[in-house]
Amino acid sequence: MIVILSETIVNSLHREALRQAPDEACGLLLGEKKDETIVVSKFIYSKNVTVNDPRLTFEIDPQIHFRCQKEARAGAPAIIGVWHSHPSSAAVPSKTDVECSVEGGWVWLITGKQDSSWNTAAFLTANTDPKFFEMLEIRPLNP
Ligand SMILES: [Zn+2]
Numbered sequence: 274m275i276v277i278l279s280e281t282i283v284n285s286l287h288r289e290a291l292r293q294a295p296d297e298a299c300g301l302l303l304g305e306k307k308d309e310t311i312v313v314s315k316f317i318y319s320k321n322v323t324v325n326d327p328r329l330t331f332e333i334d335p336q337i338h339f340r341c342q343k344e345a346r347a348g349a350p351a352i353i354g355v356w357h358s359h360p361s362s363a364a365v366p367s368k369t370d371v372e373c374s375v376e377g378g379w380v381w382l383i384t385g386k387q388d389s390s391w392n393t394a395a396f397l398t399a400n401t402d403p404k405f406f407e408m409l410e411i412r413p414l415n416p
Contacts, residue, residue: 274309274310274311274397274407274409274410275309275310275311275409275410275411275412276310276311276312276313276380276382276395276397276409276410276411276412277310277311277312277313277411277412277413277414278313278382278393278395278411278412278413278414279313279413279414279415280413280414282313282315282316283393285316285318286300286316286356286358286382286384286393287384287391287393289318289358290358290360290384290386290391291391293321293358293360294358294360294361294386295328295360295361296321296327296328296360297321297323297327297328297329297330297331297357297358297359297360298318298321298331298357298358298360298384299319299321299331299332299333299355299356299357299358300316300317300318300319300333300337300355300356300357301316301317301319301333301337301338301341301352301354301355301356302315302316302317302352302353302354302355302356302380302382303315303316303317303341303345303349303350303351303352303353304350304351304353305350305351305353306353306378311353311380311397311409313353313354313380313382314350315350316356317337317341319333319334319337319338320334320337321357322334322335328360328361329367329369330369330373331357333355338352353379353380354379354380354381354382355379355380355381355382356381356382356383356384357370357382357383357384358383358384358385358386358391359383359384359385359386360386361386362385362386362387363385363387364383364384364385364387364392364393364394365383365385365394366381366383366396366406370383371404371406372404374398374403374404374406375403376398376403377398377399377400377401377402377403378397378398378399378400379397379398379403380395380396380397380409381395381396381397381398381406382394382395382396383395383396393411394408394411395408395409395410395411396408396409397409
């Protein structure tokens, strides 16, 4: 499985991660899954509405989620996963991420900060086990 992601989207993820730091930033990923390829065509930013510590966890605004579901039913790209940032740790799923993961076959993009640079990694949860994260290769949109 590979995930195709445009430079424009990666740049906006890094921009939001920086803007919200030291809190975690988050959003939804819209796109399409086909055979062995996942194309992320759009990123929808959400405010982090967690009631817990926003430096360590995130929650997508349910209104944004609802709106995207409604638009997808009307023909917009489907929700295929979620993005969030780790402003002070690496781009790997945290213990909390694993605990909170409930959707199988869901793409997780994580932008982490190590040393002073941001980088983004992609994971896919197993269809049968949302706690199992497989790392995906990211390819640019137009190689
Ligand atoms: Zn996380």
